[in-house]
Amino acid sequence: MHDIRSIRENPAAFDAGMARRSVEPQSAQILALDEQRRALATRAQEGQSRRNEASKAIGKAMGQGDTATAEALKAEVAALKESLPALEAEEKAVTAQLNELLAALPNIPVDEVPEGADENDNVEVAKWGTPGTYAFTPREHADIGPALGLDFETGAKISGARFTFLKGQMARLHRALAQFMLDTQTTANGFMECNVPLLVKDETAYGTGQLPKFSEDLFQTTDGRWLIPTAEVSLTNAVQGEIVDNAELPLRMTALTPCFRSEAGAAGRDTRGFIRQHQFEKVELVTVCRPEESEAEHEKMVAAAEGILQALELPYRKVLLCSGDMGATAKKTFDLEVWLPGQGAYREISSISNCGDFQARRMNARYKPEGSKKTEFLHTLNGSGLAVGRTLVAVLENYQQEDGSVRVPEVLKPWMGGLEALTPLR
Structure with a gap:
């Protein structure tokens, strides 16, 4: 607002x-x-x-x-x-x-956000890692995954398009990634773990900007509540209508949740594979802070997301989004795009945004600066740390072997019971 x-x-x-x-x-x-x-x-x-x-x-x-x-x-x-x-x-x-x-109006971009209409006008800021070389032609995850337990057919049979059923070692890898991310964000990066509601009221979805303009992107229940598209909605609204104690700032929160998106505007995009699903899991990062802290907190959140990719040894690039490609509530956004050798391209795996006071005004979330009798609006930030399904895709493609198996990244082995590789179920 x-x-x-x-x-x-x-x-x-x-x-x-x-x-x-x-x-x-x-x-x-x-x-x-x-x-x-x-x-x-x-x-x-x-x-x-x-x-x-x-x-x-x-x-x-x-x-x-x-x-x-x-x-x-x-x-x-x-x-x-x-x-x-x-x-x-x-x-x-x-x-x-x-x-x-x-x-209904979007946030105003800060000056350093580049001008542009769409993703083609985004600016690459940095790259990390070198894409691997293979003695064979690397395949896409949708070709590697089914033999290892990424079951698209059963998911579609049960729920329709854009749903997937994970089995065996594949399900365990998915769980291991989520737990590794959550443990890292809490123990190493200082985010407080939260367990949040998945169903929210109108005013909650309004507070973070999903309503009224983007209702078609959400799923609504028969009693009028909304399924969260990301834990950003629940976490950020924890301060809805509050005057937060100055001593508690900044608030850094994280949650691992299922996320639900109708993908109303994604007809024909990524219909094959595990990239764009109606239901997926994500470790969300949210920070609520004083206005003068938000730029530094933005960098901290980006680094927290980058740390996961670096620990998994997944090559990626950091991109500053242009004015035409940012989400409506953001004033500045960095995307992290991971290298997918099967596609031969970088694909988004995390988006980290500084929303300034835009969401706080909608939520009436304030604090009282030290020595002041007046309240001011807080700043809010959010980002993925990371999207679990897309990270699974990146592991499958980057760690694939010629025989159809997929090596387990070294950092994940404690969460995988020491398993060295995913092998075909039969």
């Missing part, structure tokens, strides 16, 4: 920020509604004040025997009593219209 005061103070800068998001100028419409809302509020306040004054004056006039004045005042009070509800309802409607407009 945007600060209406900053739009009033510099509407041209706001429109310039929207232009970087390919959004038409909005300040004129916003300020017109804001002016209308404030005028209605002033009229309502003045009317209420006059009603109170007139009500008091009635008794005084009657006490003085001034019947005519008393009757005139009674008529005025009656008229105000009749007109004020309509005025207040009009103010409420205009406020709702203004809030609806503001809620």
Whole structure:
């Protein structure tokens, strides 16, 4: 959510920020509604004040025997009593219209975010590791996986497209990756482990920006709740409506959860394999901090995600997203893209965003700076540390052997009971 005061103070800068998001100028419409809302509020306040004054004056006039004045005042009070509800309802409607407009607009990118329309305009910041060489033609995970327990057919039979059934050593590898990530993020990187609800209310999905604009990307239950698309929703909303104790900041939280996405806008994309699923698991990282800390916390979160890839010895690159490719709530985003030799390409495995105070305004999440009597909005950040399924894909492709087996990364062996390799089930 945007600060209406900053739009009033510099509407041209706001429109310039929207232009970087390919959004038409909005300040004129916003300020017109804001002016209308404030005028209605002033009229309502003045009317209420006059009603109170007139009500008091009635008794005084009657006490003085001034019947005519008393009757005139009674008529005025009656008229105000009749007109004020309509005025207040009009103010409420205009406020709702203004809030609806503001809620649909994306965050403004910071200056260092490159201009661009889509992923082709993202900027590579760094690379880590060297893609391996193979004495054979490396295969994609969708070709390697089925013999090892990545069962696409059973998943589709049970639930339809974009669901997968994992069996045997494949299921264990998936669990090992998740536990390794969660243990690393808690013990090495200082994130507090949380176990969070998977079903959330409207206001919770609104707080992190999934509603109202992106409802088609979510699954909704029969009682009106929403399945979380990522633990970001539950973790970030832990501070919804709160004034967080300054001494508790920054809050760094992590959770391993199933995630549910309708993939409404992904028709025809990654229909084969384990890359884009309706249900998947992810270790989510969320930080809630003071405004002056958010840039450093962003770098810390990126490093925490990179550390998982480095420990697994998976080559990757770090990319700064352009203005047209960032999520709506972000003001700056880094993607980590892992090398997939079967595809011969880097693919996204983590996205880490600094949202500034954008989500905090929607959630009314604040803190009181030391020595201040006034509250300020917090900053929120979120990212993957990592997406478990995509990491599984990267392990399968990077550690594949010519005989169809897949070596277990050295760092995972304690979580795999010392198993050296995944071998065909039959």
